[in-house]
Each structure stands twice: as structure tokens, then as C-alpha cells.
Amino acid sequence: MVLDILKYGHPTLREKGKRIERVTPEIRQLAADMLETMHAAEGVGLAAQQVGQAIMLTVIDVGAAERPSQLFIDGKPQDLKSSMPLVLINPEILHKEGEQIGSEGCLSIPDINADIRRFERVTVHAQKLDGQEIVFECTGFLARAAQHEFDHLNGILFITRMDAATRVSFDGKLKKMERETLAALPKARKPRRSPTPHRAGLASL
Numbered sequence: 407m408v409l410d411i412l413k414y415g416h417p418t419l420r421e422k423g424k425r426i427e428r429v430t431p432e433i434r435q436l437a438a439d440m441l442e443t444m445h446a447a448e449g450v451g452l453a454a455q456q457v458g459q460a461i462m463l464t465v466i467d468v469g470a471a472e473r474p475s476q477l478f479i480d481g482k483p484q485d486l487k488s489s490m491p492l493v494l495i496n497p498e499i500l501h502k503e504g505e506q507i508g509s510e511g512c513l514s515i516p517d518i519n520a521d522i523r524r525f526e527r528v529t530v531h532a533q534k535l536d537g538q539e540i541v542f543e544c545t546g547f548l549a550r551a552a553q554h555e556f557d558h559l560n561g562i563l564f565i566t567r568m569d570a571a572t573r574v575s576f577d578g579k580l581k582k583m584e585r586e587t588l589a590a591l592p593k594a595r596k597p598r599r600s601p602t603p604h605r606a607g608l609a610s611l
């Protein structure tokens with residue numbers, strides 16, 4: 407089932423995800439729905455927060471992307487296309503190195519793209535849907551997607567990774583989006599004060 411993707415301003419996007427202790431049928435169904443939603447939106451990644459669930463679950467698929475990536479397991483290069491999609495539970499970054507700067511966008515913040523500085527290579531530990539643990543190394547666009555999604559799982563949006571001048575240039579657009587999102591929320595979900603946490607941590611990595 408294709409799910410609604412929450413837009414900028416929704417409070418769930420700022421929530422840190424809870425650790426998943428057990429892979430239940432509900433988690434499996436949510437992962438399947440997230441894959442369907444991501445593909446329908448032509449995205450390369452989606453975090454559970456973006457469909458309203460603050461839990462440590464993300465899906466990634468860079469199989470159709472033109473931007474290059476590599477994936478290694480135990481130091482051996484893997485075929486990227488047949489390794490996709492990835493469903494990652496409780497993921498953590500064990501090691502990070504290098505630097506890349508490239509364009510990034512977000513399904514929850516439509517029509518906003520900017521160059522974002524990320525690590526070039528990351529080593530990821532996660533659980534898979536079958537409960538098995540996986541450790542892999544990735545580079546390039548896959549490493550970028552993984553870092554973007556792990557940020558979501560911690561309630562961090564890519565706009566906080568923009569350099570200050572770029573972030574300011576999107577201020578009006580973001581405020582408008584936030585107002586529209588909050589106006590569409592049921593009353594009980596509206597925060598008492600307008601949240602402005604994105605002002606913190608500008609240009610930090």
C-alpha cells in the first residue's frame with residue numbers, strides 16, 4: 407500500500423526513532439509499504455518517520471540511480487543492483503571517512519535541493535527483516551542516501567546540513583511549507599508553539 411509521506415513541519419519528522427526489539431508482522435508490512443511508497447514517489451530512500459512512525463526502520467534503493475556507488479561486504483565488492491533494495495532495522499554507522507559534496511533533496515521537503523557535505527565512505531551495521539545482522543561498507547551515492555536516512559531516524563532533516571547562506575535562502579519557502587503542514591494537522595497534534603529547531607546546528611555534520 408502506498409502511504410502518505412509527511413511534509414516538512416510535521417512534528418514526527420523531528421522525533422528520534424525508537425529501537426525495534428522484535429520484527430513483527432506489522433514491521434514487515436510497514437517495510438513493504440515503505441518500499442512501495444518510496445518507489446511510487448521515485449525516491450531512493452525513505453525513513454519510518456516520513457510515514458508517521460518514529461521507529462528505527464529505513465528503506466533504500468539506489469539501483470536505478472545514475473550517480474555511482476559501491477557496496478562491500480567483508481571487503482568484497484557486491485553487485486549493486488541485485489543488492490537493492492535495502493531494508494535496514496536499527497542501523498548505526500560504525501565508521502565514516504572521506505568527504506563528498508553533492509546535490510540532495512528529500513521526499514518530505516519537495517522542491518528544495520542543495521549541495522550537502524557528507525562522508526564519502528561509511529560502514530553500516532543493521533538488522534535485516536529476517537533478524538540477521540548485516541555489516542556493509544558503502545561509498546558515493548549509497549553512502550549519501552544512508553547518511554540522509556540515518557539522520558531522519560534521529561529526527562534530523564537535511565536542511566540542517568546546508569551551509570548557512572543556502573539555508574537562509576530557503577527560509578521563506580520552508581516557513582510556508584511548515585504553516586501549510588501545521589494547518590492540515592488535527593488540532594490535538596499541533597504543538598503549542600511554532601517549532602523552530604531547524605535554526606540550530608547550521609552547517610554541522
Ligand code: ZN
Nearest residue numbers: 511512513514
Ligand atoms: Zn529525506
